[in-house]
């Protein structure tokens with residue numbers, strides 16, 4: 001599968017830059033596949049619409065969810081301490097990780113100290129963000145991803161291209177071939193029912209043989225010290241309840257104050273994600289069964305820093321439903337890998353620059369600024385406004401490539417000086433009608449690469465206005 | 474400074490005030506909440522049976538006529554598997570049908586709330602091939618807000634909303650029932 005084009009940046013001798021547009025061009029070169037990808041995601045978006053429309057108080061719920069998250073983030077230190085105290089009293093071991101590396105070390109140590117060699121994992125974007133699997137494998141731990149989509153990705157040696165549907169970029173025939181190679185399923189079989197059954201049988205053995213399990217966390221409740229994990233397949237629970245050790249990794253932004261706040265978020269999450277009224281399992285963990293252990297790792301990894309950026313802190317409200325991806329015309333037609341970050345799509349494009357503005361400088365441009373992401377977001381993050389704000393931020397910080405800097409400088413010069421603008425426009429009209437095609441459609445004209453420039457009318461608006469005084473002819 | 478204090482102090486530098494909203498309450502639509510619950514269960518690909526308590530066993534005998542290894546934590550149905558708190562994975566993994574009570578049902582989505590005390594083994598709920606859950610009609614509420622008002626999530630160590638049989642759509646978005654957990658769910662609403 002295609003991954004983002006990463007190459008060293010020639011203009012700066014620095015870190016590699018993710019070239020979204022180039023990676024997207026590679027993706028769209030297969031037109032039929034692009035259409036198929038586009039349509040699969042649009043289908044999910046439509047299911048979300050039906051589910052949302054069936055709840056009369058939908059908009060009220062969004063506003064409430066947004067307000068609860070906003071409130072919590074404003075006193076996150078307080079709620080973290082409250083959560084830690086209650087969780088500890090419940091018998092949960094709470095760990096703190098300042099960054100990805102510390103998170104991985106904590107998990108590795110828990111496993112090592114208990115001699116656990118076989119770990120079953122359910123879906124967790126945080127562990128993807130931290131690169132946990134590779135770290136543990138280097139430690140000699142066998143890591144098995146058990147969410148079907150993630151298992152496909154793992155067997156293929158790939159990375160997820162969507163946060164809810166990690167293998168959305170695979171065709172069933174490709175999965176059939178993969179399973180034939182790795183699990184010995186019938187050659188040529190691509191029936192989803194059959195392939196799922198094969199994975200079920202294969203993974204069931206691994207669930208029963210596991211020494212430890214790891215899950216993500218969807219919500220953690222400060223007042224009770226418990227946490228909630230939402231899945232459809234039952235893989236998280238099967239892993240957790242069969243293995244003696246349960247490790248849960250969560251970003252510090254997952255906290256909510258009250259148990260009853262869950263009502264708001266659970267009503268929004270699955271409807272936004274897949275159009276289901278609720279995920280099949282919403283598991284609430286407070287204490288381990290006697291003789292077993294629950295470890296909870298609280299991870300910062302850049303979140304506290306983002307909290308301090310006024311324009312971008314709201315990105316921390318995200319509940320990872322994926323709705324902004326499914327609705328995004330750019331994501332649907334460029335694929336998740338083109339973003340080159342763990343979390344792709346509109347939300348990924350406003351989160352990634354928080355980590356590295358230079359490396360991810362193209363992502364805020366992977367958008368038409370149509371605002372559809374903001375409209376569907378269940379926690380009302382101003383995604384498209386942040387995409388725009390990041391572009392400005394990049395210019396201020398001087399991380400734009402020279403060509404973009406120069407063209408913006410020129411544009412600013414022309415647009416800010418009416419006389420110059422008029423002269424330029426006149427020259428342009430003259431030139432466009434006379435210059436040979438090769439002079440207009442060249443490598444500098446990014447717009448014209450896939451499109452024709454619009455036909456210019458004979459007379460400019462200004463000339464017409466001056467001539468007629470604005471009265472219609 | 475250790476990581477805990479470091480994180481707390483960094484987060485503490487960015488405090489601001491923003492009000493915590495009151496919890497909402499929304500009226501149910503017209504019509505019977507029980508019927509809405511039944512329809513919702515069916516939408517999640519679950520079976521729904523509205524009957525008297527003493528009829529549950531007969532229904533189960535009919536629906537799961539081929540199930541030999543039945544574990545039940547409710548007096549309404551006799552199990553064939555002796556499930557205990559400390560049952561090993563061998564026992565748990567062999568269960569064909571697991572039957573238990575739910576504390577509450579939610580009409581807006583067809584979910585049932587099940588906790589430790591009704592389970593005996595947490596793993597059984599997920600490892601069983603088929604699942605049957607019994608809920609009393611008078612403990613069915615309209616929506617999730619009502620549900621959370623009624624339950625206490627930390628009363629027991631573990632509680633779960635179950636909403637349909639386990640499923641996946643990870644292969645080309647085709648819905649497959651019976652991913653890792655139960656392949657079917659039957660919900661009984663009793664008086």
Ligand code: SF4
Pocket residue numbers: 272317318319320321322323324325347373376377378379380381383
């Ligand atoms: S930003 Fe909003 S829409 Fe996108 S994944 Fe997060 S919560 Fe969902």
